[in-house]
């Protein structure tokens with residue numbers, strides 16, 4: 001038996017998000033570039049092969065029924081093997097060297113494709129068609145091994161943070177560029193060869209379809225050679241096992257397969273992904289199955305159908321290409337589920353469209369959701385499924401997707417013919433109550449349900465409401481995950497620009513709370529601990545060797561990590577109230593907005609430093625930088641940050657306000673121009689209800705007779 005796959009661990013906290021710069025970085029990665037070329041070649045071969053073989057088979061026979069049968073036979077021959085052999089191929093891929101698997105597959109496909117026209121030269125028409133079918137079937141079988149090997153090898157070539165960009169590029173190659181290129185090459189060859197033969201068709205040098213098949217065979221040969229020279233791919237399980245300690249028995253194919261299924265079954269991420277993908281593809285299949293009927297219902301013919309189809313693909317491409325820059329830092333698990341929900345919603349709304357003008361954007365939206373879900377799903381599988389399991393999981397997903405797609409296309413195109421239509425007149429428009437519309441609604445709802453279930457299975461931000469998180473993300477930053485807190489202390493933070501009055505208000509609040517009998521820890525950042533004080537002087541003192549923006553961010557994070565670990569968490573665990581002058585938002589505002597570092601990076605760094613400890617309330621004292629700076633001028637020489645330009649402090653102010661706007665329930669924003677007494681009152685009003693729960697634990701002591709009980713790990717300012 002193989003070592004059983006370990007239990008699914010917690011999600012990797014490192015972000016998977018990508019941006020345009022990652023695409024450039026990935027493109028500079030040589031092994032990936034070469035692999036990408038082979039994706040393109042093989043995918044070109046696939047598309048060209050499908051077109052050429054189908055046309056070839058149809059061209060061998062006469063009569064429309066026979067042509068239809070021959071054409072359909074090729075398509076079926078291509079889809080069938082996935083279903084039967086997919087999972088087995090995945091288990092195989094995980095056991096053997098992925099590079100060699102890919103090379104052998106490409107060589108076999110080279111031979112098979114070249115054999116199709118060659119057999120036709122010597123054999124009769126039935127033999128030629130028969131062989132075309134057999135070869136096609138075999139080519140698809142080979143693809144079953146090649147595909148999971150390819151998918152599983154990408155994560156070995158590119159680092160985690162570039163995985164999404166790498167997937168974007170390979171999806172664009174597979175579904176965007178190469179199908180178009182295949183059509184163009186097919187058509188180009190046709191014209192070229194026919195024009196060379198002038199008007200006498202019998203003088204055609206090589207039949208255009210034969211030529212396409214030969215060309216196609218060559219693409220696989222080239223791909224085989226290129227892959228052979230990418231040794232980095234060979235880090236699959238097979239190779240590790242071979243060079244691993246002697247005496248570790250190799251798992252048999254069936255037991256590897258069973259391990260793979262077990263892993264998929266008990267890993268919430270994989271379960272969620274499979275469920276979501278199946279929901280999306282079922283809906284997609286229905287759209288394809290009923291498309292023509294629906295188009296007719298919209299009052300259009302084939303042209304409308306092609307328009308809808310075009311919109312679906314434009315949406316798909318846009319989702320894959322632009323999605324990541326739209327959602328930026330959003331959790332990829334959440335993005336995946338939300339995309340499927342979006343797709344489902346668009347499909348469910350389609351039946352309500354009375355006109356193509358409404359149907360087109362909805363179709364594009366459905367495509368965009370599907371494209372984003374496909375990209376996020378592939379990236380998640382690559383990033384979070386261990387290398388040893390990846391081939392099996394990819395194969396499992398690929399084959400179930402095909403089954404569902406085939407079934408939903410077949411069933412829906414069958415059903416749609418049965419149900420008759422009824423027209424309802426809505427003023428100028430006629431709404432056609434047809435089976436097509438009913439099926440669309442049903443499949444849209446199905447996809448939404450699937451997205452909800454997969455969300456439940458794989459969400460990595462429990463406790464953070466999805467829609468608020470989405471909204472916050474679209475506006476610049478996703479919401480943090482509240483850290484799990486033991487103890488029932490209260491964590492209150494003051495934020496704001498220089499001279500906003502944070503220290504004044506923090507002291508007032510701390511005294512008021514202590515006066516009511518609470519244990520209060522009044523603290524600040526940076527510099528609340530001995531280590532922190534050293535860091536503080538490194539950052540803020542003027543020196544010839546001022547830290548760069550990134551090292552400044554790291555120093556603040558280092559101070560914060562130590563502060564949280566040694567002061568804040570222990571206090572909260574005791575049940576104390578922590579009143580802190582500045583926290584994470586200062587880094588986001590000063591280093592993010594002010595120094596213009598990527599806010600997501602600073603946010604991630606802070607989350608890591610604090611182990612996701614989030615304040616219960618942030619009191620933001622909003623002050624005009626001019627006013628605030630003039631207040632602190634009286635304090636003496638400005639430190640390094642105070643001495644920054646006014647535009648810097650303006651950006652900082654915006655940074656704070658944006659944070660507060662993204663999560664209003666956790667912020668109290670006050671105009672710091674008000675008098676200190678008024679501000680203190682407003683703060684007490686907001687904090688008091690938070691104490692009620694707290695007061696059950698620590699009795700409230702009458703204000704007058706109590707000695708304030710404030711401990712300060714930092715010296716008074």
Ligand SMILES: Nc1ncnc2c1ncn2[C@@H]1O[C@H](COP(=O)(O)OP(=O)(O)O)[C@@H](O)[C@H]1O
Nearest residue numbers: 498499500501502503504631632672674675676
């Ligand atoms: N609401 C207020 N109105 C006017 N001046 C204030 C107010 N709050 C504080 N100050 C004064 O402004 C200066 C800076 O206040 P401080 O609390 O140290 O701000 P911060 O900690 O935000 O830098 C101090 O001299 C303080 O007395």
Ligand SMILES: Cc1cn([C@H]2C[C@H](O)[C@@H](COP(=O)(O)OP(=O)(O)O)O2)c(=O)[nH]c1=O
Nearest residue numbers: 497498499525526556582586587590641642
């Ligand atoms: C905590 C923190 C502070 N800072 C800056 C803001 C302040 O200019 C300086 C802290 O100095 P401090 O004297 O504590 O400022 P204030 O009296 O205004 O509260 O460090 C950051 O840039 N990033 C951070 O994460």
